[in-house]
Amino acid sequence: MNFDALIAALWIIPGVAIILMLALRRPHLAEYLNLLTSIAVFGLTLAILVAVPDKALVIGKQYILLTPLGAWVLFCVGLVYLLASIYAIGYMRLLPEEKPRLHKYYALQAGFALTMLIAPLMNNPGIFWIAIDFTTIVSAFLVGFEKEAECIEAAWKYLIVVSAGLALALLGIILFYWGGTFVLGPTYALTWDNLREVAPKVPETLLFLAFLLTLVGFGTKVGLAPMHTWLPDAHSEGPAPVSAMLSGALLNIALLGIYRFLSIVDSGGYSLMGHTALLVLGVLSLFVAGMFIVRQDGAKRMLAYSSLEHMGVLAIGFGFGGPIAFAGAMYHMVNHSMNKSLMFFGAGNMMRAYGTKSMSKMRQVLRYYPVTGALWLLGAVAITGAPPFGLFLSELTILRGGILSPNPWAVWVMAILLILIFIAFMNHFRRMIWGPEPEPDEAPTLKLSLWNSLPMWLALIPVLVLGLWWPSGLWGFFQQAFMVQP
Numbered sequence: 440m441n442f443d444a445l446i447a448a449l450w451i452i453p454g455v456a457i458i459l460m461l462a463l464r465r466p467h468l469a470e471y472l473n474l475l476t477s478i479a480v481f482g483l484t485l486a487i488l489v490a491v492p493d494k495a496l497v498i499g500k501q502y503i504l505l506t507p508l509g510a511w512v513l514f515c516v517g518l519v520y521l522l523a524s525i526y527a528i529g530y531m532r533l534l535p536e537e538k539p540r541l542h543k544y545y546a547l548q549a550g551f552a553l554t555m556l557i558a559p560l561m562n563n564p565g566i567f568w569i570a571i572d573f574t575t576i577v578s579a580f581l582v583g584f585e586k587e588a589e590c591i592e593a594a595w596k597y598l599i600v601v602s603a604g605l606a607l608a609l610l611g612i613i614l615f616y617w618g619g620t621f622v623l624g625p626t627y628a629l630t631w632d633n634l635r636e637v638a639p640k641v642p643e644t645l646l647f648l649a650f651l652l653t654l655v656g657f658g659t660k661v662g663l664a665p666m667h668t669w670l671p672d673a674h675s676e677g678p679a680p681v682s683a684m685l686s687g688a689l690l691n692i693a694l695l696g697i698y699r700f701l702s703i704v705d706s707g708g709y710s711l712m713g714h715t716a717l718l719v720l721g722v723l724s725l726f727v728a729g730m731f732i733v734r735q736d737g738a739k740r741m742l743a744y745s746s747l748e749h750m751g752v753l754a755i756g757f758g759f760g761g762p763i764a765f766a767g768a769m770y771h772m773v774n775h776s777m778n779k780s781l782m783f784f785g786a787g788n789m790m791r792a793y794g795t796k797s798m799s800k801m802r803q804v805l806r807y808y809p810v811t812g813a814l815w816l817l818g819a820v821a822i823t824g825a826p827p828f829g830l831f832l833s834e835l836t837i838l839r840g841g842i843l844s845p846n847p848w849a850v851w852v853m854a855i856l857l858i859l860i861f862i863a864f865m866n867h868f869r870r871m872i873w874g875p876e877p878e879p880d881e882a883p884t885l886k887l888s889l890w891n892s893l894p895m896w897l898a899l900i901p902v903l904v905l906g907l908w909w910p911s912g913l914w915g916f917f918q919q920a921f922m923v924q925p
Contacts, residue, residue, distance in 0.1 A: 442487065442498055442505060446560060449483045449513075452476055453553040457546045466541030470528045473545040477517075477524035480552060484510075484517030493919050497562060501630060504562035507920035511769055512559045512695050515776040519687040520552040522780045522894045523680040526787070529890025530679050533791045537585065544584055544678075551577045551684060558692050562630050564612050567696060568605065571660060574689055575601050582677040582685075593672035600669040604659025608696075611652030615703065618645050631699055635924065638707030646707050653700045654716060660693035661750050663720045664727040671731075674743035675796070679787025682739060686746040686783065687776035694750065698757050699925050711845055714758045718846055721754030725856045733863040737796045738786040741867060742779065745822060748860055749775045749830075755853055756837040764840025766917035770909070771833035774902055778822045778830060781898035785815030788891050789871075792883040798867055802877040811887055812872070814895040819868045821902050823861040829905035 456476040460469040491510040498505060527548065531541055554577050558570035575598065583594030615634050618641035619627060627633060638646060655666060662670035674682045697717065704713035728748035735741040749771070756768030788811050793801050804812040821828035834857065841850040877883075 442490075442496065445483055445487055446498065446503060446505075449480065449487075449556055450553065452479050452483075453549045453556070457549050457553070460542050460546040460549070464542050466538055466545075469542040469545040470531070473549055474524045474528065476549055477521040477552070480556065481517040481521040484514045484556075488514045493923065495632075495924050501562055501628060502566070503560050504631065505560060506925055507916065507923055508695065508698070508769070508925040509559040511772065511920065512691050513556065515691050515773055516552065516555045516559075516688045518773070519684055519776050519780055520555075522687075522777070522784075522898055523683045524548070525890065525897070526683070526780075526784045526894040527678075527680040529888045530784075530787050530791070532888070532890070533885070534585070534678075540584075544581070547577060547581050547584070548680065548684070551581060551681075555684075555688055555692055559695055563628075564615070564631060564634070564696075564699075565629055568609055568612060571657070571693060571696065572602075572605055574692070575605070575660070578673075578681070578685060578689065581681040582673045584678055584681070585676075587676075589672075590676045593669075593676035597669045597673040600666070601660055604656045604666055606656070607652050607659075608656025611649045611654075611656060611700070614645060614649035614652065615700075618642070618649065631703070631924070634703045635706040638703050641707060643707075643709060646704060647709060647712055650700055650704045650713055651716065654697055654720070657693045657696045657700075658720055661690050661697065661754075662724075662747055663750060663754060664724040664747065667724065667727065667747050670747060671740050671743040674746060674783075675737055675739040679739070679783050679790075682742070682787075683780040683783040686742070687780045690746065690750055691753075691772055691776065694753055694757070695925070697754075701757070702925055710760070714760050714844075715846060716758075717754050718758030718849055721751045721756075721758050722849055722852055722856075724748070724751030724754065725853060725860075729856050729860045729863065732860055735867070736798055738790060738798050738801065739783065739796065741798070741864070742782050742786055745782070745860075745864070746779060749779070749822075752834060752837065752853070752857075755849060756840070759837065759841045759844040759846065759849070761840050761843055762918055762921045764837050764844065765921045766914060767833050767836030767838075767840055769917045769920060770836060770905070770913070771830065774829035774833050774905055775822075777898040778818060778828070778902050781814065781818040781895050781902075782822055784891070784895050784898075785811060785818060788887055789815070792885040792887065793877075793881070794883075798871055800877070800881060801871045802874045802881075804871050807883050808887065811892050811895065814892065814899055816868055816872060817899060818895070818902075819864060821899070821906075823864045824857055825861065827903065827906045829902045832906055832909060
């Protein structure tokens with residue numbers, strides 16, 4: 440397999456599409472060009488995933504690194520980008536005031552996807568940091584795209600908080616590099632492998648301090664508590680397709696960075712400390728998400744805290760360590776990417792239909808929108824980890840792996856918090872589905888198009904299938920990914 444050509448195409452196609460969209464300045468053409476780009480990107484990420492070797496592959500003079508876990512994260516990006524591009528056509532057409540600027544929106548969406556397609560393939564932690572920073576800059580313009588005061592405030596908060604976190608991550612990377620100078624000399628190639636190679640000879644205090652800085656720094660980008668303060672605002676104020684890409688794709692990439700730095704600590708022989716630190720942040724994130732979901736009224740804001748919950752679940756899965764919990768975390772990653780996209784699409788539809796962000800004013804959803812409402816309700820059941828959907832299977836696998844880990848206490852905490860979140864989440868949907876009739880002047884009259892519901896179908900069906908059937912080939916792939924350096 441010629442991975443050089445596949446990766447080149449993966450970056451060139453969105454780049455060319457961005458130039459064409461900005462040059463032609465035709466919104467109707469831009470939406471279809473963006474859709475075609477997302478289809479091509481999805482096909483390329485799928486091809487890379489299918490052909491990825493069972494070992495880490497360094498390409499292009501050590502600048503590009505392809506691993507099974509990296510390919511999995513890339514695939515999640517391609518999948519969410521495709522779903523968001525389909526939905527964006529229907530959603531952005533509901534914003535007639537934005538029509539003159541739509542070519543800019545689609546160019547930014549393709550640019551956001553491009554930055555996320557670069558980061559997981561970077562073999563140099565410093566360049567990985569730069570790529571993550573680029574995702575922040577591009578996505579901030581998307582968060583503030585609608586130019587309302589709340590959107591602009593959320594974009595600035597996102598930039599400031601995440602930039603502060605990434606500054607700490609950069610300091611951690613510098614300390615990792617400095618630790619390597621004690622072994623390899625004052626200058627050497629900064630790669631993941633080199634850092635893992637020298638880790639056993641780096642002083643314990645320096646190694647763990649560097650990891651904590653990168654954990655907090657990239658944990659800010661992931662949205663782990665208590666560094667999550669930007670996440671509810673950015674996810675709730677940006678356009679719904681952007682929220683799906685932020686939650687379903689971007690957070691995975693930052694978590695990949697944390698896991699790669701964790702592998703350096705593992706190589707240094709301090710596995711328990713590193714995994715426990717990640718595990719504690721995961722449990723804290725789950726707790727904070729549960730407390731805020733209980734009393735939430737904003738539809739997308741509730742989903743933002745749900746993202747905090749699931750990033751906590753992923754952090755717990757990787758924190759447990761071991762092949763079973765690791766497999767559960769990888770399975771959870773793709774299920775969450777699809778399921779959370781579905782939920783943001785449903786929230787975007789209802790917000791436009793009812794003309795409000797408040798769930799207390801979204802009443803009798805199934806009566807007015809039987810198809811979209813039913814898809815949204817089923818997505819809510821799935822996102823809370825209830826059977827027979829994929830997230831139930833992945834969370835159960837993480838819990839199984841946790842029982843065998845050095846930190847089994849977190850299994851019971853995680854289980855209790857997941858039950859609490861399920862009750863709180865479904866209580867909100869109970870009110871929206873079976874609540875009182877809306878006032879006559881608040882009854883929705885907006886007609887939703889196929890573009891608004893099709894991506895919800897495309898997300899829900901795989902999540903259901905993956906809940907009923909865990910392909911044996913995927914289990915083998917996850918075990919292979921666990922054995923290979925990330």
